Amino acid sequence: MSPLLSPESPELDDTHFALLASYAKHLGRAPKAIRFATSSGERRARQKGHGMEMLELRAYQASDDLRHIDWRVTARTGQAHTRLYAQENDHQRLLLLDLSSSAYFGTRHTFIATRFLQLAGIIAWRSKQQGDTLSYRIAYGNQDHASNKSGTLPTLLNHLKNASKIENRVNGNNTASIWSNNVLTSKAHNKDVIILTDKQSWSKDEESTLMRLAEHNAVHWIQIFDSNAFNLPAGQYQMADNNGIKSVTISKNSMQQAKADFFEQNTLMRKKLASFGIRHQIFDISESPEKIARYLLSQGALH
Known part of the structure; x- marks a missing residue:
């Protein structure tokens, strides 16, 4: 099994993030017609x-x-x-990563959070290799980190490594929006904004800020989920975290209801984002971060 698709541990180390540099380097190039498209929400200088x-x-x-x-x-x-x-080499990119406690889960390959962090690592390396300017804000557990300075790749990769630790599952959810009350987003213009999150809802105030962000930037929303989680056989499952092991009972009806609720909420979110001019794409955890990065490349979010 590929170490990229199924890493030995969902907790990623320095060696794994160094490996991502090679994948980022060999993504290829985006079609020029897409890279300089002037679609809704994009204000290329x-x-x-x-x-x-x-x-x-x-x-x-x-x-x-x-x-x-x-x-x-x-x-x-x-x-x-x-x-x-x-100007081909003056690409401004903003990475927004927000992980809930539910992201530290997966039925196969790895955790949803791990897949997001691998993708963020590829985005960071690709931006460095292409000479693009990358600002970021990442939120996980009770942590929140942001930077708009150049030359911060080592710092960002270290934050991503810490974000992969399973202890973040029990450290509580950061309820603050990654795009609200933030100078990075309030002053963002003519940027490719990439939002990576498993969350599917936001408040009215957050919605207004998100609309303004999409008005002046090209915003790409990437969602990753584990479809197999809705196909587990009924029964009792042992779930482990830092507090130990606990039993969870799953019935056929509860599984079907959870699946219906997820996709109903997801459909509403997709329509709302589309009305803002935001490109939303959902991927299964069985798909590699390299494939997702190639999608972003095809959409002009990466170069």
């Missing part, structure tokens, strides 16, 4: 100059630099046209 990639060709405006007039198109159409450019 337009800049003019040499050594940059063309974003758009449009009719000439008085403020345009004469050096960027496309003379061939101008001659063909009889109207002056200007090339607009997007």
Whole structure:
């Protein structure tokens, strides 16, 4: 079994996070048409100059630099046209990671939390390798860490390693929203925002902040769940945590009800996010973090 899909322990160490660098390096490249798409919620800055990639060709405006007039198109159409450019190496990215106590669970391969942390590690390494600016805020257990400084990859990886510890399951849930009351999100403009969380609900105040975040940025919401958790046979199960082992009884009816409740809530969340212009995608824990990272690459959230 692949050490990426099924690590030896859900608690990840420095060696595992170092391994993620290789996976990040070999993701490939996103199609240019997607990387510079101007879809809803995305406000990619337009800049003019040499050594940059063309974003758009449009009719000439008085403020345009004469050096960027496309003379061939101008001659063909009889109207002056200007090339607009997007600076390829100036990608601003914001990573928001929020794990509930329920994320420290899994019926196969590893914990949901572990899969999120592997993905966050790949995002961090890829941003470093591509020279992108990465800000982050991560919340787990009773911990909350944030940074908008460059050169913080070792610090971020250390936070991710600590977030993988099973003790975070019993340290209580951080109820604060990772996008509310935060200077990182209130001042975020023209960024690729990646939200990684297993949570499916938020308050009215949080919703307003989320809408504003999506208005000025390209927001991608990644959810990971364990579909096998809804297919367990009825019976008693031994659940272990730092407090010891306890028995949990599961019936067929309770399993069916839990599945129905989850997907009903998930459908409502997906529709709400879509109305904000946020791209939501759900993955099963059986899918590798490399595959999820490739999805983000295809959507322009990674480069």
